[in-house]
Amino acid sequence: MSLLEVKDLKVGFRQDGAVTQAVHGVSFSVDRGETVALVGESGSGKSVTALSTVSLLGDSAIVEGSVTYDGQQMIGANDKLLRKVRGNDISFIFQEPMTSLNPLHTLEKQLTESIELHQGLRGAAVRERILELLNRVGIRDPESRLGAYPHQLSGGQRQRVMIAMALSNKPDVLIADEPTTALDVTIQAQILELLAELKREENMGLLFITHDLGVVRRIADRVCVMKDGEIVETGPTSEIFDNPQHDYTKKLLGAAPSGVPDPVPEGAETLVETHGLRIWFPIQKGLLKRTVGHVKAVNEADIEVRRGETLGIVGESGSGKTTLALALMRLIESEGEMRFEGEDMRAWSTRQLRRKRSDIQIVFQDPVGSLSPRMTCEQIIAEGLGVHGNPDGRPVRELVAEVMREVELNPETMDRYPHEFSGGQRQRIAIARAMILRPKLVVLDEPTSALDMTVQVQIVDLLRRLQVKHGLTYLFISHDLAVVRAMSHKVVVMKQGDIVEYGASEDIFNAPKTEYAKTLLQAALDLTV
Known part of the structure; x- marks a missing residue:
């Protein structure tokens, strides 16, 4: 008998008098000392399946089938048994x-x-x-x-x-739900190594939920591929990767950003540059808040980005990537020289800075957190026009419809709210919000890290098309080096506030000079499919 056994699991949710089926007859097992991966895109039913194992879905869920832990039936179990098992025998790690x-x-x-x-x-x-x-x-x-x-x-x-x-x-069973998705490649490698080591030492069963096939190949013994609430293929990891049978599995395995951006136009002028840029945050102590030291977030950064060019910024968490971008947007204080279109950015008055904001826009990592749940798609995309004005003078809905078509969203959905869109669609809304102001510089802060692999490819292709069409300049911040390579003309490698390497993308990826860059690239290589 397996430690955790799921047989013919069906899960539906009551909503407005109807039942929406999320999981359709799923079966799998996890043995002691084994790692089983549930793989699939968002909405495939992976997390719902995992939460069903210890009845964590709430009153609106209708759960049928069988889930047994160590021979004990979990579906319909009394509260006393569930309290004993939850967090004690079966534990969760969330994304x-x-x-x-x-x-x-x-x-x-x-x-x-x-x-x-x-x-x-x-x-x-x-x-x-x-x-x-x-x-x-x-x-x-x-x-x-x-x-x-x-x-x-x-x-x-x-x-x-x-x-x-x-x-x-x-615990006897550890369920890890996308535990490495938001982490840098070196940290991902450390966490995966830690989980594998702990599993061996404790002889635990590990159910690993992810959309990242590179992670699956590194950690799993068996794989269950889920699509639309069903397991469409299952088998040993090596067999699934070397000889996939189902078309959906083949599609997942083939989903990786590829290619390179179009070359920068000849004679493109410099759009943004910094010289000796420094961002130090004071450490204050005592009643009088005396400065006793500094957190050196960015040290002496010199960068130059031309019109139509993408500068990729990579490094581990805390290396100063986002801090550098926020300084270039004049959202945090900094020292040193910053120029935009040849103008000294520090000399801008408050009125000038507000006017220039429309030229510099940002797209964040998490579209759920950056989109107001109380605003419709139209209101979100058009919000910037209310602040910076409508230079075209055309009806707002017409402008919103135009930019929605540009980012491949159906304009007929503009009256919907964010929760009515998928993760990839929400990120397209965030991109449209930035693009409607026709900016010159767009900061992309981890815009693909929370997305499925197939959706990542679509967003990378979209961003490259928009760059060519509008001559956009991008600052692309990411821990996913495959995406950085597909997007960037030049790359900055940062470590603890310092730029340790800076050059053409191909030079950085093919012949890194520093040990730190080599370590980053090797960690990324280890996590590729």
Whole structure:
């Protein structure tokens, strides 16, 4: 008998008197010491299937079939059994630790709650167990971190804390739902290595949910490919990758950004440049808030980007990538020289800066967080026109329809709200919001990292087409080096605020000069399909 066994699982959700079916007769098993990957695009039913294992779907869900853990039936189980199993025998790690960790509680308090609830330890024994767990998941100097809040940790550190919480009660089954999607390639590699090591040591069963096939190839023993709530193909990892049978599996395996951007037009002038750009944040202590040091976010950055060119900015979390871009948008204070179209950006008055904002736009990583849920698609896209004016004088709906067609959205959907669109469609709305102002420079801050592989390819192709059509200049920030290579003419590699390499994209990717760049590229190579 398998440790976790799912047979003919069906899940539907009641809504407005009707039932929407999300999972259709799914069957698979997870044995002790085995890693099984559920793979598929958003909406395929992966997470719903995982949450069904311990009845975490809520009252609107209709669940049928069988889910057994160690021979015990989970569907229809009483609350006492479910409370015992949840977080104790079966633990979860979720994609975004900031939504799973309480921002108002220290790490020690959050870990203490879990250990006291399930293990009955108290006092010094709890603290000892917490330090043991944090050491085990690779948190350096854990004692100094006990009083830290989640926002004071990097993305990789937060994910390690989530793993520590999941492991605190020595579960038999660990369910990891997209645990590495938002992390840099080097941190991804570390987290995957950590999970594999812990699985071996504890002889756990691991159910790994992801859309990233590079991750699957590295960590999984068996793969279940899901599409539209069904498993369309299953088998050992090597067989699925080397000899896929289903057309959908072949499509997933072939979905990777490729090609290079069109060359920059001859004689293109410099649009934006910096010389000696420095961004240091003061560390203030004491009653009088005296400055006792600085967080050196960016040191002496010199960059130059021409019209129609894409500058890729890569590096681990905390390297200064986004900080550099925010300084170029005049959204944070900085020192040094910054020029836009030859003008000194620091000399702009408040009125000039406001006028120039329409020339410099940004598209964020998470379209869910950057789009107001209370505004329609039309209102979101047209919002900038209300601030900066409508130079064409044409009806707003006409302009919105035009830009929606440009980003390959149906204008007939402009009266819908963000939750009525898929993840890829929401990112297209965010791009349309920036494009309606006809900007000259667009900052793209991890615009594809939260998207499925097939959707990533579509967004990269869209961005390249818009660049050629409108002569756009991009600052492209990403931890996905395959996407950076497909998008960028030049690349900046940043480490702890310093630019350690800067040059043509092909030179950086084919012959990196620094050990740090080589490490980044190797980590990315290890995670490719």
